[in-house]
Amino acid sequence: MYLLQVRITVLDKNDSPPSFKETSLKFSVSEDLSPGQPVSTISADDPDTIGTLEYTLLPGHEGHFSLNKSTGVLKLAEPLDRETKELYKLSVRASDGIQYTDAIITIQVTDTNDNTPVFSESAYSFDIPENAGRGSKVGQIKATDPDLGINAQVTYTVISDWANDIFSLNPQTGVFTLTARLDYEEVTDTNDNTPVFSESAYSFDIPENAGRGSKVGQIKATDPDLGINAQVTYTVISDWANDIFSLNPQTGVFTLTARLDYEEVQHYILVVQAQDAGHPPLSSTVTIYCNVLDLNDNAPLFDPMSYSNEIFENVSISTAVVTVSATDMDSGEL
Numbered sequence: 001m002y003l004l005q006v007r008i009t010v011l012d013k014n015d016s017p018p019s020f021k022e023t024s025l026k027f028s029v030s031e032d033l034s035p036g037q038p039v040s041t042i043s044a045d046d047p048d049t050i051g052t053l054e055y056t057l058l059p060g061h062e063g064h065f066s067l068n069k070s071t072g073v074l075k076l077a078e079p080l081d082r083e084t085k086e087l088y089k090l091s092v093r094a095s096d097g098i099q100y101t102d103a104i105i106t107i108q109v110t111d112t113n114d115n116t117p118v119f120s121e122s123a124y125s126f127d128i129p130e131n132a133g134r135g136s137k138v139g140q141i142k143a144t145d146p147d148l149g150i151n152a153q154v155t156y157t158v159i160s161d162w163a164n165d166i167f168s169l170n171p172q173t174g175v176f177t178l179t180a181r182l183d184y185e186e187v188t189d190t191n192d193n194t195p196v197f198s199e200s201a202y203s204f205d206i207p208e209n210a211g212r213g214s215k216v217g218q219i220k221a222t223d224p225d226l227g228i229n230a231q232v233t234y235t236v237i238s239d240w241a242n243d244i245f246s247l248n249p250q251t252g253v254f255t256l257t258a259r260l261d262y263e264e265v266q267h268y269i270l271v272v273q274a275q276d277a278g279h280p281p282l283s284s285t286v287t288i289y290c291n292v293l294d295l296n297d298n299a300p301l302f303d304p305m306s307y308s309n310e311i312f313e314n315v316s317i318s319t320a321v322v323t324v325s326a327t328d329m330d331s332g333e334l
Contacts, residue, residue, distance in 0.1 A: 016046070016047045016048050016099060017046075017096075017099035017100060017101045018044040018045065018046040018053055018094040018095070018096055018099065018100065018101050019044060019045055019046075019094075019101060020042070020043070020044045020094060020101065020103050021043045021044060021045060022043070025042065025092070025103055025104065025105040025106065026105075026106045026107075026108070027039055027040045027074075027105070027106070027107050027108070028107075028108045028109075028110050029076065029080065029107055029108070029109060029110065030109075030110050030112055031080045031081055031082040031109050031110065031111065031112045031114065032112040032114065033076050033080065034076070034079075035075075035076050035077055035078055035079060036075060036076065036077075037075065037076055038073055038074065038075050038076075039065065039074045039075060039076055039107065040074050041071065041072050041073050041074065042055055042067065042072040042073075042074055042092055042094075042105070043072055044072070044094035044101065046094075046096050046099075048096060048099070050096070051096030051097040051098060051099075052096065052097065053094055053095070053096055054069045054070065054094075054095055054096075054097075055067050055068070055069050055070075055072045055092060055093070055094055056069055056092070056093050056095070057090055057091070057092055057093075058090075058091035058092070058093055058102070060090075060091060061088070061090045061091070062088075063077060063078060064076065064077055064078045064080065064088065065077055065088070065090060065107070067092065074105070080109050081109075082109040082110065082111050082112070082148070083115065083146045083147070085109065086108065086109045087106070087107070087108060087109070088105075088106070088107040088109070089104055089105070089106055089107075090104070090105040090107065091103075091104060091105075092104075092105050111147050111148040111149065111151055112147075112151070113147055113151040114147070115145055115146045115147050115151075116145070117143040117144065117145045117154045118143060118144060118145070119141065119142065119143045120141075120142040120143065120144070121141075123224070124139060124141055126138050126139035126176065128178065128182060129182075130182045130183060130184045131182075132178055132182060133178070134178055134179055134180065134181070135177055135178065135179075136177065136178045137175060137176070137177055138167060138176035138177060138178055139175075139176050140173065140174050140175045140176070141156065141174040141176075142174055143156070143174070155171045155172065156169055156170070156171050156172075156174045157169070157171060160192070162190050162192075165179070165180055166178070166179060166180045166182070167179060189225050189226035189227055189229050190225075190229075191225055191229040191276065191278025191279065191280070191281075191282060192225070193223055193224045193225050193229075193282065194223070194276075194282040194283065194284045195221040195222065195223045195232045195274040195275065195276055195282070195283065195284050196221060196222055196223070196284065197219065197220065197221045197274060197284065197286040198219075198220040198221070198222070199219075199286070200286070201286060201287045201288075201289065202217065202219055202286065202287070202288045202289065203288075203289040203290075203291065204216050204217035204254065204288070204289070204290050204291070205291045205293050206256065206260060206290060206291070206292055206293060207260075207292075207293045207295060208260045208261055208262040208292050208293060208294060208295050209260075209295050210256050210260060211256070212256055212257055212258065212259070213255055213256065213257075214255065214256045215253060215254070215255055216245060216254035216255060216256055216290060217253075217254050217288075217290075218251065218252050218253045218254070219234065219252040219254075219272060219274075219286065219288065220252055221234070221252070221274035221284070221286075223276045223282075225276065225278065228276075228277040228278060229276055229277065229278040230276060231276060231277040232274050232275065232276055233249045233250065233274070233275055233277070234247055234248070234249050234250075234252045234272055234273070234274055235247070235249060235272065235273045235275065236270055236271070236272055236273075237271050237272065237273045237285065238269070238270050238271040240268070240269065240270065241268040241269075241270055241290070243257065243258055244256070244257060244258045244260070244268060245257060245268070245270065245290065247272065254288070254290075260292050261292075262292045262293070262294040262295070263294075265292060266291070266292050266294075267289065267290065267291055267292065268289075268290040268292075269287065269288070269289055269290075270287070270288040270290065271285055271286070271287055271288070272285065272286055272287075272288055273285050274286070303325055307322050307324055309321055309322045
């Protein structure tokens with residue numbers, strides 16, 4: 001009897017899909033993480049020996065993240081803002097070329113203290129009877145912060161030096177209470193505010209045939225102080241065009257004091273100062289753009305004014321004899 005030893009080699013078949021090593025693909029990333037920095041590494045196993053694993057992000061990830069197809073390293077591609085979006089769900093695929101498995105990656109964006117508190121009003125005004133007793137509520141201010149946790153906890157502090165002995169501010173609630181007696185006749189204002197123009201810049205259009213004394217436009221500045229501290233006067237502090245325009249120092253009205261000609265000057269730029277009457281006075285400035293509007297006030301002019309040419313008597317009809325040209329100093333189609 002002869003014994004025969006037989007070796008059987010089982011050849012692999014690509015019949016098993018890859019499987020992710022982690023059952024829960026959940027990661028946290030700070031909103032201040034810089035683009036290009038890694039978030040995590042995605043890893044999968046393939047029981048088959050055929051094929052090479054590749055990782056891809058499926059459509060719908062909004063472009064905020066990128067995934068290295070060979071290493072599975074997940075990186076940030078665009079800046080994050082938790083206040084805009086704090087949770088991302090990405091669909092990731094591990095494939096060996098034939099078989100594949102999909103999974104969901106959940107990315108929680110954590111908060112960074114990147115927002116300043118914002119008051120509900122740009123300025124607050126409270127009215128208090130002069131006979132109000134100590135401890136009376138004067139008013140309440142409110143500020144919110146879109147961050148989270150301690151990053152959103154707001155405390156209030158009075159940083160001015162005036163009237164701290166008259167009012168008390170609760171640092172947590174923002175409530176002002178009266179801590180001393182009031183007397184309307186004794187209250188005086190401090191000149192601590194500059195005049196504020198109603199516009200960041202002014203632009204006025206003026207026809208070039210406007211007569212002297214015509215109103216060009218009006219500027220306006222206000223001062224939240226009281227009494228003379230709130231009295232505003234206007235002055236042109238630029239040196240150009242002072243002989244063309246006049247400014248009323250009380251009303252802020254500009255008037256025309258000279259003839260305009262669009263063909264000579266199309267634009268005038270002036271700088272105006274608004275100053276209060278406090279001690280010391282406070283001021284602010286604004287730029288005024290005066291645009292001269294063109295009128296059809298110029299006739300076309302031939303250049304030259306006369307033309308002379310010689311032609312043969314047998315010249316044919318439609319032969320060009322001479323070319324004339326004219327110019328008009330007005331603009332556009334005028």
